[in-house]
Amino acid sequence: MSPADPSPPAPRTPDLPTDPSGHRGRSTPVPGDWSAPTPDRPVHATVLLPGSKSLTNRYLVLAALAGDRSRLRAPLRSRDTLLMADALRALGVRIDDVDPDGDVAGSVPDWLVSPPEHLRGDVRIDCGLAGTVMRFLPAVAALARGPVHLDGDPQARVRPMGPVLESLRALGVELEDSDGYLPLTVHGRGSVRGGSVTMDASSSSQFVSALLLAGARYDEGITIHHRGRPVPSQPHILMTVETLRDAGALVDDSEPDTWRVEPSEINALDVSIEPDLSNAGPFVAAALVTGGTVRIPGWPQYTTQAGDLMREILDTMGADVRLDRHGLTVIGSGELVGIDIDLHDAAELTPTVAALAALASTPSSIRGVAHIRGHETDRLAALTAELGSLGGAVTETEDGLRIAPAPLHGGRFRTYHDHRMATAGAIVGLRVHGVTVEDIETTSKTLPDFPGLWAGMLSGRASVAALSPSEEPAR
Template sequence: MSPADHSPTADPTSHPGPTTVPGDWSAPTPDRPVDATVVLPGSKSLTNRYLVLAALAGDRSRLRAPLRSRDTLLMADALRALGVRIEDVAPDGDVAGAVPDWLVTPPAQLRGDVTIDCGLAGTVMRFLPAVAALAQGTVRLDGDPQARVRPMGPVVDSLRALGVDLEDSGGYLPVTVRGRGAVRGGAVTLDASASSQFISALLLAGARYDEGVTVHHDGRPVPSQPHILMTVETLRDAGALVDDSEPDTWRVEPSEINALDVSIEPDLSNAGPFVAAALVTGGTVHVPGWPQYTTQAGDLMREILDTMGADVRLDRHGLTVTGSGELFGIDIDLRDAAELTPTVAALAALASTPTSIRGVAHIRGHETDRLAALTAELGALGSAVTETEDGLRIAPATLHGGRFRTYHDHRMATAGAILGLRVPGVAVEDVETTSKTLPDFPGLWARMLSDGATTAGSSGATPAGPAAAVESAR
């Protein structure tokens, strides 16, 4: 397949103008500072890692308060296709409106002869081939058109080196894995400079390989290092022996994976736009349950907001962010938390001083080319934004309303919502793409800006209750 076959499905450099179309979401512009408590659902990254480990464990696991979004439901459905039983159960105490837990029962043998829909979920498309190699039979993985432009090469090449029989499409989806029920495993060297998920994929399944797995990275620095630490810690939670003492090398010993009983932390990257609202509007947002210690990259929002002008307080009750009405630019390397780039870029476009975002060249291969998309969409609203080799430079400018395209990217949509807090007339295209990681974002956003104590709607995937809630903090 030629490189042209993997060109982006949307061209962020060609903007059609500010005209809105039916179905666009009018981003609310509040007439007063926000004052709210925002309760957010669980981490997508943790939910999908724990689902994979529970599927490979020796006994039944319980995942408490898991995220139910498109990405995690795709992962659950993919594992069900491989023979894993995943059931909804009421949480302890049967709290009204609480998200059901998941009971995950692994089969004696993962089955093949199935097709898996990866959607646009990087964790599904990159984690599952390493799991499918342990199945008995053929497993075909494919996804949305946009997923077919996201790189897979380091994962599939590494699996071949470890003894897995598979076919790919020039380093992209679709991928077909011919599972034999076991994988030899061993040592492999790869270049993970495009995504830390390449390393996590091999580590998560590696304990079940006959020789375990040793992964060595050779290339430019690995982005999003906290996500690898998250993978290592979830493996240790499940009893796996992991040695990460040597730089750029990770070793997982062959072993059984223990059953899990874990509570999923709130998703701190999804929290980013909500706590940013406090800074933009000069108000206050409280997020209960923000962990004192976490491997989530989204925790960097505390430092970012503090530097940009907010008062940030973390205590045993959670995180409270209060804006002063002033918003300053920032000079920051986001290599380890690149998923925050759209949120930071939106804040930067509203700041009174310049911003430089560095270290995020790899997000050109995320759900869309995020650097090109942010340059095009911020620029279309009047921002003085310049794309650099590995990031963005954003200078103060007067913004105006208009259409903000999202390119099927959930974080582009939430960036548009942040801009709308201060810029009237921002219309966000395809806001429902936020359901990839956060059910009912528009409702949750609106309720944050309202006075009444209300509850966000469910993901639509389960009738069992809401995925998030907002209440007035007045």
Template sequence: MTSTLPNPWPAPRTRGPVDLEVSLPGSKSLANRALVLAALADGPSVVRRALRSRDTLLMAAALTALGSEVDTSGDDWTVTPGALTADALIDCGLAGTVMRFVPPAAGLSQGRVAFDGDPHMRSRPIGPVLDALRGLGVEIDDHGTGFLPFTVRGSGSVRGGAVTLDASESSQFISALMLAGARYEQGVDIRHVGPPVPSLPHIEMTVAALRRHGVEVDASEPDRWRVAPGPIVAVDEVIEPDLSNAAPFLALAAVSGGSVLVRDWPQATTQPGDELRRILALMGCAVDLGPAGLRVTGGPSIRGVDLDLHDVGELTPAIAALCALADSPSELSGVAHIRGHETDRLAALARELGALGADVTERPDGLSIRPAPLRGGTFHTYADHRMAHAGVIIGAAVDGVLVEDIATTSKTFPDFADFWAGLWRE
């Protein structure tokens, strides 16, 4: 079902090769991990170049509600841990990281912590995390649903220990338990049993963040992560640019045959968005990572690709949009798990790209996309920022594309619409 909001946004159309340089806001994934660890650390710390978006502000508010002090007034956010003693109400909004990362921390509180969020969040999976927390000694009341709303009743400490769960729906299930695990009496020993865990780079991101904070983590065995009990050392963090948010900007190079430089692209990173370098090269772009950042230059056409995106599912909407503009067929697979993201992204992409003329077949775990002439129309976003990215990419190549609810991009990129439209005015 779709519902068009008033005044859908006219996506700007390129009229020739672009030549752009852009600086992107910080990574939401890195920022929210840094904020949780800072709130559980042994002293105050600073999260520098923090992304100011709905997801990160919801995280800051959640940690403040639990007893920490998070000063978000400047570009660098100061976090002062506090006693987790008060009852609290946590608004998860549409932030999976808040819904999943905060309950394990709330188990350390001495109060009643209630969680809820936007209506769509009540259908996003959280049950395996709640069951795992129960197994580790946390009291949880979810009325037997395994979804929002639910309540965590903290006792001031968590026993911890060994736990087994199926994290095939989201790597965040593993990261959630790891982030607070060092503060548990026995640490945490997590085993995954089930189909492969998606988005493994995000778990590697969590491991790296914990180690920066002095936490001992053993990730040497497949499908097992052990976090030793002990202090979480306060560390000032500098947040990298959000590489997944680079997707629509780099796509402009491919769409227009022009050149886009994303400044400050890290030489080494745990962010899944770094995979854009390989993917865009396969699609016919020239890709160069240098001291200034990542430069992508489009070729004479966009080539179709056959890709397993299991580990980088968040890139699927942008890549699917490029595939719809390619001159040869594409197969995108391995991403059944993105049906449980902000929306069922596979169904939404098939529906919206198809409505604009794309030849798309929805598969159980991906999409088949064949060349076809595209036309203008309204591209619905389903309150999903990545769907909005797909819409603006199509709009850059096709006249008359209207993106419904472009404001949903504020989840990870405040003022995206003005920033994007401003590229055409430079």
């Protein structure tokens, strides 16, 4: 792809696995599966959630490119963010744990990020299955002095990267890739010319964010023109723009489908990371499903996180939703009604909404999410298979799902190494006895100790997730 040819490569989505009988998404439980709890009473709990993955990884990148030391307060420590931290350490960035200010119960250490004078090359980076790592880091690696090799999990090798890689080529960056996919090598020369590129970002907003985050350090800055179908998850681009402005970068996003970052220094940061609102989705959904009450302290009054849409979704589906200075409170009656919603800008919520829709008393339609076929797995096919295997009436459409009321039964819910599939299975299990979820540990990608948090919520205990500084990300 070049500015004159913005078409991205076709995504390489793997087939969904089958059980021995040949039926997709169906099999009997196996050792190691997680039994999704079905409570016998409404849930009443306060749940303290860790920080946003999207914000943590954006601030890590900016801190690595800043002119001085930064402090990230209450960062998320999950597989995706630990992979980002390790990748930046490989490039020569120092990231230290420091105790938070004050005596805050359950708090995690802050990160003190000290950028090097020059990013180093001749290194290998493990991207895992983290879209932010595999898509943000090539634009950063182009500033290193020497080659940077990137690879990840087998599933990461089918997630498209072509638009951002071809845009880097158009800016003069030399790289070798696998037809728009991992593995790849970026031959960093210590600087990037920068300038103007045209890309098709209709399959992922991360392509735009990747160039914006590094663009202030390019000699001519960066101007990105999008040409193609509407960019999905626009709030994530707004999040990127606002984090850049937090770091003193000059960003012009006044023209539709065009973003400009001026060449400049990046200021050191001292920021607190908001709770992850998309990860909050299953927990607040539990109030609606069980007819209980769940409170999330620290829910921001204003945010660029797409997960904030959960407030509107839960209200539409039958909950009483209240946001005040103390946080978000969701009160459910136990009655769920269906929803007709376009989730194009908050597609990461699709598994949560689909699970709720499968429990609703009226039909639902989810639209505008064709691009999630290229996420950790083909989420539309996976949700159709797994909800269907439990008796759900789910039809996959061109750009979403239609879900009709149907009696559900227990069974095995496959996750396909996708953290949001795992939490969708947990939501269904709140009302359907006998649901077992495959590979619940895949939730550690963005939420450490999901089973512990879930159990704490169901027991009514206030709970918080944290990883010790020495804990390694799950492989």
